[in-house]
Amino acid sequence: MSGGTGLRERKKRQTYRAISEAAIALFLEKGFDAVSVAEVAAAADVSKPTLFRYFPAKEDLALHRIADHEGEAARVVAAGRAEGVPPLDALHRHFLDGMARRDPVTGLSDEPGVLAFHRLLYGTPSLVARLYAYQGRSEQALADALGAAGPAGLAARLAAGQVVAVQRILAEENWRRIAAGESADEVSADAVAAADLAFTQLRNGFPG
Template sequence: MSEMGLRERKRQRMYQAVSEVAIGLFLERGFDAVSVAEVAAAAEISKPTLFRYFPAKEDLVLHRIADHEGEAARVVVEGRAEGLAPLPALRRHFLDGLAAQDPVTGLNDHPAVRAFYDLLYGTPSLVGRLYGYLERAEAALAEALGADLDARLAAGQIIAVRRILAEENWRRIAAGERVADVRADAVAAAERAFAVLSAGLPRLT
């Protein structure tokens, strides 16, 4: 492996390790009760080093889902390679995520996942920062769809639908329902939502 490849792997390990330390502290004591200096000390790095990796305190938490930022765009590109139009590819991907209980779909009741999403949705500054991630996901998807106004409008609708579906699943899980009780409704809701998208965005089908 090249030196650049090794350097990038080391960098990614650092991101992961510091994020996990921070999330552990936040889950234990609450996001607002833990300072960045305390996170840096627990991770055994300096505060300036921490800020080189994570520009904002909220990014320490959101790093865990940052790899989903370009996910919809990747699905579209990979779907085209398989001969699938964008919306069928995105529909299949979301339904596959529900089947796998991917936490990003909201359909996961593992205690560690529940604790993380309780932290995320229960902290206003994290919710605010999350919308920045969603905006970047929307921009990446728009680029994959063609980068014109129509693509931007479509991307906004698609990202909103995925977010609302996941939030509804998570709302029910957080209220105490089991995955087994939510799954059929989650699949049906996703099917309806993508049918509506397909009707309104025929060029993507």
């Protein structure tokens, strides 16, 4: 029984990926607004009802690449606690590790396909709006991982909001510089210094 469940889940993930990659290829070729859901369904060789079972909104087709990162900060905090690592230290280390791997979510990737995807994402208002919805859910998941009910819950929400904002700003700055023509290697040292500064500021509060 568990083997069948595992196979179904793998097939489901493969279908998700196939539909999303077909959609992104069309979006990059023609522009997000110029592509219809029917075109995506035809390119992925699925029906429109099947497509909508996997992706409730057209924007989700493009954001599938980053959907796995939703709730990632909460998972990092949980794993850190299991190792005895304070939440902020775990998040700082994870972001630095992501930049070292040139993880696209950190903005520190100069792969042509990643740059094209980022131009599509940040150049399409409806995708930016959807991205903020993803980030909002990540923020709530992180707050749940950090906090409790009552005043402690408010403190956790405030902390989660600051962490998510810091990660977004760092990633956007990395992407901005790379989009302007610098390589990931050229940006790397400044990106690490910026991340260290940002997480130190989170620990210590606003300067002056």
